[in-house]
Amino acid sequence: MITNQQAVTLKDLGLPENYYLSVNGQLVSSEKTFDVFNPATGQVIYKAPDASVEQLEDAINAAAAAFKRWSITPWGQRAELIEVFADSLEKRKEQLTTLLTFEQGKPLHSQARFEVDYAISWVREIAKRQLPARVIEDTPEHTVEVHYTPLGIVGAITPWNYPVLLALWKIAPCLLTGNTMVVKPSPYTPLTSLLIGEIAQNVFPKGVLNIVSGGNHLGQIMTEHPAIAKISFTGSSATGQKVMASGASNLKRLTLELGGNDAAIVLPDADWRPLVKTLFWAAFGNSGQWCVAVKRLYVHSSIHAEFTAALVDYAKSVKVGDGMSPDTELGPVQNRMQYEKLQDLLQDTRAEGYKIAVGGTVDASASGYFVPVTIVDNPPESSRIVQEEPFGPVLPVIAYDDVDEVIDRVNASPYGLGGSVWGKDRDAAVAVAKRMETGTVWVNEIHVHGVDMPFGGHKLSGLGVENGVEGLAGFTNTKTYMFKK
Numbered sequence: 382m383i384t385n386q387q388a389v390t391l392k393d394l395g396l397p398e399n400y401y402l403s404v405n406g407q408l409v410s411s412e413k414t415f416d417v418f419n420p421a422t423g424q425v426i427y428k429a430p431d432a433s434v435e436q437l438e439d440a441i442n443a444a445a446a447a448f449k450r451w452s453i454t455p456w457g458q459r460a461e462l463i464e465v466f467a468d469s470l471e472k473r474k475e476q477l478t479t480l481l482t483f484e485q486g487k488p489l490h491s492q493a494r495f496e497v498d499y500a501i502s503w504v505r506e507i508a509k510r511q512l513p514a515r516v517i518e519d520t521p522e523h524t525v526e527v528h529y530t531p532l533g534i535v536g537a538i539t540p541w542n543y544p545v546l547l548a549l550w551k552i553a554p555c556l557l558t559g560n561t562m563v564v565k566p567s568p569y570t571p572l573t574s575l576l577i578g579e580i581a582q583n584v585f586p587k588g589v590l591n592i593v594s595g596g597n598h599l600g601q602i603m604t605e606h607p608a609i610a611k612i613s614f615t616g617s618s619a620t621g622q623k624v625m626a627s628g629a630s631n632l633k634r635l636t637l638e639l640g641g642n643d644a645a646i647v648l649p650d651a652d653w654r655p656l657v658k659t660l661f662w663a664a665f666g667n668s669g670q671w672c673v674a675v676k677r678l679y680v681h682s683s684i685h686a687e688f689t690a691a692l693v694d695y696a697k698s699v700k701v702g703d704g705m706s707p708d709t710e711l712g713p714v715q716n717r718m719q720y721e722k723l724q725d726l727l728q729d730t731r732a733e734g735y736k737i738a739v740g741g742t743v744d745a746s747a748s749g750y751f752v753p754v755t756i757v758d759n760p761p762e763s764s765r766i767v768q769e770e771p772f773g774p775v776l777p778v779i780a781y782d783d784v785d786e787v788i789d790r791v792n793a794s795p796y797g798l799g800g801s802v803w804g805k806d807r808d809a810a811v812a813v814a815k816r817m818e819t820g821t822v823w824v825n826e827i828h829v830h831g832v833d834m835p836f837g838g839h840k841l842s843g844l845g846v847e848n849g850v851e852g853l854a855g856f857t858n859t860k861t862y863m864f865k866k
Contacts, residue, residue, distance in 0.1 A: 388424055389705075394479050400571075402430050402594065403578030405443035406587025411436060415568060415596070420486035420713040421703040421749045427484075429571045432593040434602065437563070440591035441608050444534045444561040447588030452531045452559040456511070459557055463508040466553075466584045470501045473580055477573060481545055482704040484572050486712040486750075487667055489704050500546040506832040507553035512853050524864040529857035531559030532634060533610035536603040538624070539574065540615045541567035541715050542670040542772075548574050550847055551613045552581075556589060558856040563609070564592045565599050569716045600624075607631050611856070614638070615672075618796070618841040625844070636845035636855050639838060641672045641798030642770045644791040645827070646813060647688065648784070648804030649681035656803055657691045663801070663827045665699075665754055668711050669774040670719070672842075673799040673821070673828060676770055678778045679787050685780040689758055692778065693739045696754045701774075703749070713750045714773050720750040723773040726765060727755065735760040740774075762790055770796070784813060792818045797839030801827045820846070 391398050401408035414428035432440075451459070470477070478497045482489040487496070518525035537551040544566060555562050566574035571594035578592030593599060604612050604627035611634035614624050618639040628635055645660060647653060664675040680688045704712040714720045724743050731741065740755030755775040760766050766777045781787040791800065801823040804810040814822040820838045823829060830836060830848070837846030846852050 388422065391427060391480075391483070394483060396476055396480055396483070397576065397579075400427065400429060400575040401579065402432055402436060402440075402575070403582055403590065403592040404436060404440045405591065406582055408579060408582065409436065411595075417484055417569075417572060418716070419483055419749075420715050421705070423717075423748050423750065427572060429568075429575070429594050432595040432599060434599075437593055437595075437599055437602060440563045440593050441534060441606060443588035444563055444591055445608055447586060448531070448533055448561045451556075451561055451586065451589050452533075454559070456557070456559075459559065460508045462584055463504060463553055463557055466581060467501055467504040467508065469580050469584055470504065470549075470577070473576070474498070474501060477545060477576060480576060481573050482712075484570050485541065485544060486704050486715050488706075488709045488712055490707050491710070492667055492712075493704065496543060496546050500549045503546070503832060504549050504553045507557055510554075510557065510832065510853060512558065512850070512857065522866055524862075524866065526862045526864075528860045528862060529558070529854055530860045532856060532858055533560060534608055535560045535562045535611045535613060535856065536606070536609045537562055537564040538600045538603065538612065538614045538616065539564060539566050541569040542667060542672075544570040544573045545577070547615050548577060552577075552590060554847075554853050555613070555856050556585070558853060560611075560856055561589050562591065563603065564590070565603060566592070566594055568594065568596055601627065604628050604633070605630060610634060611636070613847075621843065634855075636837075636847060636852075637843045638672065638836075638847060639798075639841060639843040640770050640772075640796060641674075641838065641842050642676050642768070642794050642796040643673055643799045643801075643819070644677040644679060644794075644817075645675045645801045645803065646787060646791065647678070647680045647684070648802065648806070648810060648813070649683050650805045650809075651681075651684070651803045652805060653680075653684050653688050653803075654691065657688065657695050659827065660803075661692060661695050661699075664776045665696075665711060665774050668701075668714055668752070669776070670715060670772055675801070675827070676776065677767055677791070678776060679781050679791070680778060682780040682782050685759070685778070689738060689756070689778045693756055696739050696756060699754060701751060701753065711754065711774065714752050715750070717750060719772060720752065723752050723771060723775060726769065726771055726775065727752075730757055730760070730764070730766050733760075733764065735764060735766065738778075768794075788813060788816050792816075795841045798842035799823070799838075
């Protein structure tokens with residue numbers, strides 16, 4: 382059953398009533414604003430500052446001025462400030478968590494709390510990392526050292542599905558490596574980022590971290606701007622391609638974490654019953670709105686019918702509703718644009734006559750952007766529901782007979798972000814995993830991430846990586862020093 386909360390305000394929830402741009406160490410308002418909606422009700426909860434082009438330029442200029450001193454600040458001092466930043470976020474985490482649910486929709490008591498706690502712990506761990514110089518030659522006559530030097534100004538463009546975590550994934554390593562930053566959050570979820578900016582202004586020197594909210598035109602300016610050395614973007618593959626084209630003017634460095642159509646393969650020997658709950662949440666967590674959600678579930682035909690029936694039974698037990706309710710397990714889709722895309726995909730699924738095992742019909746008369754948990758039973762490989770990334774609570778469960786064939790079907794996708802393989806014979810499962818064309822593959826587990834684990838996509842799923850030594854180095858230039866003795 383879907384329930385919607387009564388109209389409440391930021392004040393009712395004990396949240397700050399005003400949110401500002403962070404530019405050059407100052408909290409700044411703007412002449413224009415845009416509406417921010419609560420996806421559980423469809424109601425406007427705030428009119429966020431819509432930064433002007435001049436204010437974006439001010440932020441970039443402030444970052445450029447701050448870079449001169451921040452880039453030569455010793456690594457250890459930068460790390461100490463990032464630890465202080467984590468402490469400051471910790472003190473405001475209840476506000477961040479409540480605000481996250483209010484503007485994004487995810488359940489407060491589970492997924493929102495997890496995101497904020499996880500993000501803060503991530504910042505703490507990043508502060509402990511090093512990127513030391515490497516000595517590759519040292520003889521009596523000659524020394525060669527490889528150093529990692531900061532790029533300059535980094536522009537971060539962050540998405541609406543994990544607005545706290547994915548902003549801090551970019552901010553912490555960027556600042557640690559000596560860069561300064563301008564962040565533009567999604568206009569669907571700007572408030573948490575603006576609050577992070579307010580918190581940061583009491584920690585970092587002015588201009589080191591600037592946060593500006595507004596429309597997509599600001600992102601376009603950032604990707605083309607000659608003063609910005611790198612763009613770190615998380616979002617759709619189509620937008621990522623535009624970012625890459627725009628950045629070509631000054632050979633801007635890029636990290637693009639883009640879309641996925643991740644496949645999970647359940648092998649015929651799998652002990653499948655314990656996997657039902659695991660794979661349900663791997664697909665439907667955050668209402669399916671994450672890049673590495675399982676979006677294609679391939680189950681061997683010998684167990685497909687039983688597995689699908691059990692998955693449907695479990696789905697029927699999960700409560701979809703307002704994220705503020707303590708018993709809600711899945712919230713709404715975050716915004717109307719995505720809501721309408723999912724409606725179109727479900728209409729196509731029904732029109733093509735594919736078997737919908739549960740869900741499939743949106744109650745358009747209800748307030749809020751609620752889409753029911755939907756499982757489509759064995760649609761054809763060519764169907765939109767298999768070929769496209771739904772980015773919502775919709776999952777095809779597809780039967781297969783031959784392992785070689787299913788690997789070919791999985792790899793035929795233009796995406797290559799993540800994937801998983803499940804089976805009792807670990808060696809056989811690993812052999813399948815090695816053939817999957819993705820940046821990350823899990824075997825008998827899923828969605829394990831870590832500060833030291835590189836994360837990125839193949840093919841249309843992205844360019845470069847976040848996290849790990851590789852992700853940290855992605856915020857730097859490689860500089861080789863040679864010394865004649």
